[in-house]
Amino acid sequence: MTISQSIVDVRRAGDRAKTKIAWLDSKHSFSFGGHYEPDNTHHGLLLVNNDDIVTPGSGFDTHPHRDMEIVTWVLRGSLVHQDSTGHSGVIYPGLAQRMSAGRGIMHSEKNDSWTLTGEQSHSEPVHFVQMWVVPDESGAAPGYQQLEIDDELLRGRLVTIASGMPEHSDDAAITIRNRYAALHGARLEAGQSVELPEAPYLHLFVPRGEVVLEGAGPLHEGDAVRFTASGGQRVTATEPAEILIWEMHAGLAAA
Secondary structure, eight states: OOOOOOEEEEEOGGGSEEEEOSSEEEEESSOBTTBOOTTOSOBTTEEEEEEEEEOTTOEEEEEEEOSOEEEEEEEESOEEEEETTSOEEEEOTTEEEEEEOTTOEEEEEESOTHHHHOOOOOOOOEEEEEEEEOOSSSSOOOEEEEEEOOGGGGBSSOEEEEEOOGGGTTTOSEEOSOTTEEEEEEEEOTTOEEEOOOEEEEEEEEEESOEEETTTEEEOTTOEEEEEEEOOOEEEESSSEEEEEEEESSOGGGO
16 A cells, blocks of 8 residues: 555544433544544544443443444443353453454443442443454454453553554454554553554544644643554653554555
8 A cells, every 4th residue: 555645633632523411421533323524434444433431320232233343442440241142241441352243243331340240339430442443354253352451561652452463463462353453552651652653544542641742742631643654753641641543554445
């Protein structure tokens, strides 16, 4: 793939579409649900980057997906996943989780961990980022994977959370079914910095804290940057922060 022009496109948190109802506060980086913008449907292979807060005892009832790699990253609280292949569990901060919808899957996501653990009900909202990328082959069997990433591994350096790229086969926490895409994350203290990978497409999201992007300035919580034919810039935290970076070596049409 040849992309001639390098682009750094900063998208501010306040410009995101929002879905706010009694139990859900959701902010969408791309067109989603009833929020459709024809010029904002994806970047590279990434179709969804939803920043969700769900109240206790509530959540997304059972619903279908098909031919999508869905990665969920919890920032605070806990989220219960249950699906039609028999997988169920509680997702919490530091646990990498991927669901491959394949030829079809039903699942639910709720903030009601006590239904599985038997513990007393809690009053804490769950805050998580859910990201969807297309697989490079359709119609595969649905699948599920999760793995706890030690907190220290995410402090001060980029860690590969999910990847289908062959070069990450030994260091990715979980796999996705796209050989052109990888998700990296880092938790940074003030003054710590990381260097972005170089790729035809990058997507940087700041779900928590504040950082400075070399050449672009401050990024606040909820801000995102879409890079085309770029990379190598440094991201430096000005307060405790968390960042999520999609590295993509193909665009949607080439997937």
